[in-house]
Amino acid sequence: MEYLVVFLILVVFLQTRIMELHRATYLLAVQSAIIAGSCVIVGVSSGGGGFHAFLPGLLTLGVKVIFIPWAILRLIGEIKDESEINSNINVNYSSLAAAFFLVMGYILADRLLPGTIGRDIFAATFLTIMTGLTLIVMRRRAIMQIVGLITLENGIYFFGLLMTEGLPLIVELGVFLDVLIAVVVLVILTGRMRLSFMTTDTGVMRKLKG
Amino acid sequence: MDLIFLSPLLFLLGTATILWPKSLEMAAHYVGMMFAAVGSAVLLYKSGLYLISAGVLESADGWLVTGRWGSYSLNADLWSAPFLVITGLAGFIISLYGMDYAKGYRGNGLRALTGQWNLFLLSMVMVLLAGDAFTFILAWEVMALVSFLLVNHESSKKETVSAAYQYMIMTHLGTAAILVAFYILGSGVGSFSFTAFCNNKLPADVKHIVFCFAFAGFALKSGLMPLHVWLPNAHPAAPSHVSALMSGVMLKVAVYGFGRFVFQFIGIDTLWQGGLVMTVGLISAFLGVLYANMEKDMKRILAYSSVENMGIIFTGFGCGMILKHLGLEALSLVAFTAVLVHAFTHSLMKCLLFMSAGCVMHATGSKNIEIMGGLAKKMPWTAFFTLIGSMSLASLPFTGGLVGEWLTLQSLYTLAVNGGDEIRLLVVFGLILMGLTGALALGCFVRLFGVVFLGRCRSKTIDKAHEQPFFMVLALGIEAALIIAVGIFPSPLVAAMEGIFTGGNAVVPMATDFALLWSGTGNFYNQLSAYCPIIFAVIGLALFGLCYLSIMGNTLVRSEVTWNCGTYPTARQQYSATGFSKPLRRAFDFILKPRREKVYLEKEHDYFGRIMRFNLFVPDRFTDRLYHPIEHFMVRISSTLLMIQQGSVRLYIAYTMIAMVAVLLWGVM
Known part of the structure; x- marks a missing residue:
């Protein structure tokens, strides 16, 4: 579990540095895979095995590691313009923010939940959540924002898993369905946006303001 | 059910005429106005009886109206009665007037106008009948919104819309202030009924905050300076009968609310409250009439005159509060009587003059008095009744306008004598300002009447002027007759208004030495009037006789054109409205700051061949x-x-x- 958390922190840090869309998507898949692994570990260690212990992990694997990256990659495949895929903006602020959030996560863990066993896990989930938000706020590309959203979602899911040690099945199914639909809608919208505006830069959306 | 509940019911039925089909527009209008008139008459009858019988208190528990339905309750006591009388009287007369006047809006939202008219009357009656804060605010808000709709009736004109929205914003600020006052009271008492408010045990400084909010809210609705800015814009924009009702009744409803707060909820425990009310009243009275002198729009003149008269009413109110605080109970009752009497007479005369402005607009299609003149020949009845209204607003003897103002002045005088050193300076300034106000009001209405009705025609707009339909002239006539009646026999009115505070008993000091001040004789109640018109009549007759005798000898009469340095006099050589008020503009230049704009369109030489455009504009300083x-x-x-x-x-x-x-x-x- 500790190794997974270290990997997760590393991957999230990397996410803040990467601007190329393919690699960002791969990273997202890796991150989701780590979450899936953690799910299985938590499931096995808390409940006495069985189908239910593996279900969240399998669902994460299916939805977040395979389906969503696949859909995003398909979308990227349709983009021909090189400047759309690579964009040069200063990513240092996002990394700095991630570092800040990691520190803040540890402080929060110590102050709000003293004596929790999963201190590192808490800090990592907080980092994931806040980095997801940072990606949404600081990136202009629609696809990067989708990646940010999934990261955020991963963080929240992992946090919930840690706190409750396994949610009821129906809740888990609902959460995954939500994410799935949100991503499908976002992918479709991004595709439409590319057709209408010839770009996936969300800055152009400001033109729609009345 | 009591007969008085018939009145709101009739107003409701009148409001329902808004739903009649378009083809029955005129019928809807007549029926609606009939409902309004009859409803007002019922109201007038019941509340008038109650007011007059104040000493006897016929109804078992002393209420005029009392009732409770869930969280709504109605309570009307003696303090509501005079305002109900004002509403009933004005509503009756103006509805008669409106029957003919509003015909001009045929095909232009006439049903809406009539329906809202009824709703407006209903809301004002409900404000006066309300027995708890919730009902009060509800009715108050309906009143504000309906009057907004009525002001906005001619919404195709740009300035009407802006005036209406200005009015709506201002009146909502006032409502907000009143709401805060009610909220503080209600949270302190734990109930929203007025009876509970009366027995509140709030600490004094909380009461002072309540007082400030209530005063701000009601002063705004009364159009006191500096919260008056909506008034001179809203009144000209509204149809004339609506302006008459707004000025004649709605402004008084604010006095009602303020009185209820002061007498029952807050009490009079400090000097500064009365001082504040009096100062604001004095400033409004003086500046109101000063601005009235500067205006050229007939209805704006009347609107500023309303500011002046509300100022006089609040001066009397503040004076009474100070007297009461000083422990001079009996003298303070005179001041509060002055408030009610002046509210009543001002309602009479301002309704009359707004209706007359409506007649003039109807006849000439304009409100600008600079292009009128000589209307008295075309509209003799209107001119005659307007003259009476103008005299009354200038507080001349034998008219109702004098009674209230006289009582107010007397209260100020008793305050100066009995008030002590702290407030003597204020009172001296008050007397000076009241004197100036009276003089300026005289000038203002001489100017208004003279320019509009006398002299020669100034433009072609007058040519097609004609006397107005029967009901319009009738309404003017009733008001004028009432003004004269109140002016000559003010005693019943004064006694009835005084009975509100004393329960029908005579106030003691008036029958003693003070009566010398009031009537010139030792006994107030044996006189016909508060200021003894007999003395005036004698003086007047003596003066008239003196003049007559001195002219008697010279019977030589020659008819000639006025000598005019060899030219024939034209209409352009008479006093214009702007010219008439020029001396005032010079004297009060430092207050008014008029803006003059001279542009030479053509200038051949310094002394001849010039064509010049001259613009004079007196801005409202508070707006600026x-x-x-x-x-x-x-x-x-x-x-x-x-x-x-x-x-x-x-x-x-x-x-x-x-x-x-x-x-x-x-x-x-």
Whole structure:
């Protein structure tokens, strides 16, 4: 579990540095895979095995590691313009923010939940959540924002898993369905946006303001 | 059910005429106005009886109306009665007038006008009958909204719409202040009924805050300076009968509310409250009439004159509050009587003059008095009744206008004598300002009447002028007759109004030495009037006889054209309205700051061949100095706030994120 958390922190840090869309998507898949692994570990260690212990992990694997990256990659495949895929903006602020959030996560863990066993896990989930938000706020590309959203979602899911040690099945199914639909809608919208505006830069959306 | 409940019911039925089909527009109008008139008459009859029988108190528990339905309750006591009488009387007469006047709006929202007219009357009656804060505010708000709709009736005109919206914003500010006052009271008492408010045990400083809010709210509705800015704009914009009702009744409803707060909820326990009310009243009275002198629009003149008269009413009110605080109970009752008497007479005369302005507009199609003149020949009855109204507003003897003002002046005088040193300076200024106000009011109405009805025609607009339909003239006539009646026999009115405070008993000091001040004889109640018109009549007759005798000898009469340095006099050589008030503009230049604008369209030489355009504009100083800065400040703040509203989703998410981080950090601290 500790190794997974270290990997997760590393991957999230990397996410803040990467601007190329393919690699960002791969990273997202890796991150989701780590979450899936953690799910299985938590499931096995808390409940006495069985189908239910593996279900969240399998669902994460299916939805977040395979389906969503696949859909995003398909979308990227349709983009021909090189400047759309690579964009040069200063990513240092996002990394700095991630570092800040990691520190803040540890402080929060110590102050709000003293004596929790999963201190590192808490800090990592907080980092994931806040980095997801940072990606949404600081990136202009629609696809990067989708990646940010999934990261955020991963963080929240992992946090919930840690706190409750396994949610009821129906809740888990609902959460995954939500994410799935949100991503499908976002992918479709991004595709439409590319057709209408010839770009996936969300800055152009400001033109729609009345 | 009591007969008085018939009146709101009739108003409701009248409101329902708004739903009649378009083809029955005229019928709807007549029926609606009939409902309004009959409803007002019922109201007048019942509340008038109650008012007159104040000493006997016929109804078992002393209420005029009392009832409770869930959280709504109605209570009307002696303090409501005079205002109900004012509403009933004005509503009856103006509805008669409106029957003919509003015909001009045929095909132009006439049904809406008539329906809203009934609703307006209903809302005012409900304000006066309300027995708890909730009912009061509800009726008050309906009153504000309906009057907004009525002001906005001619919404095709741009200035009407802007006046109406200005009115709506201002009146809502007032409502907000009153709401705050009620809220503080209600949270202190734990109930919203007026009876509970009366027995409140709030600490004194809380009561002072309540007083400030209530005064601000009601002063705004009464059009006291500096909260009057909506009034000179809203009144000209509204149809004339609506302006008459707004000025004649709605402004008085604010006096009612203020009185209820002061007498029952707050009590009079400090000097500064009365001083504040009196100062604001004096300033409004003086500046109101000064601005009235500067205006050229007939209805704006009347609107500013309303500011003046509300100022006089509040001066009397403040005077009474000070007297009461000083422990001079009996003398304070005279001041409060003055408030009611002047409210009543002002309602009479302002309704009359607004209706007359409506007649003039009807006949000439204009409100600008500079292009009128000589209307008395075309509209003799209107002119005659307007003359009576103008005399009354100038507080001349034998008219109702004098009674209230006389009582107010007398109260000021008793305050000067008995008030002690602290407030003597204020009272001296008060007397000076009241004197100036009276003089300026005289000038204002001489100017109004002279320019509009006397002299020669100034333009072609007068040519097609004609006397007005029967009901319009009849309404003017009733008002004029009432004004004269009150002027000559004020005693019943004064006694009835005084009975409100004393329960029908005579106030003691008036029958003793003070009566010398009031009537010139030792006994007040044996006289016909408070100021003894007999003395005036004798003096007048003596003066008239003197003049007559001195002229008697010279019977030589020659008819000649006025000598005019060899030219024939034309209409352009008479006093114009602007010219008439020129001396005042010079004397009060430092207050009015008129803006003059001279443009030479053509100038061949310094002394001849010049064509010049001259613009004179007297700005409202409060608008310039108070409201415009506030407005600019608000706009600046709003545009600064707009900076955080960039319309970018990412920015909004960032706000959420910052808020989240801040909350978490705060939780950690």
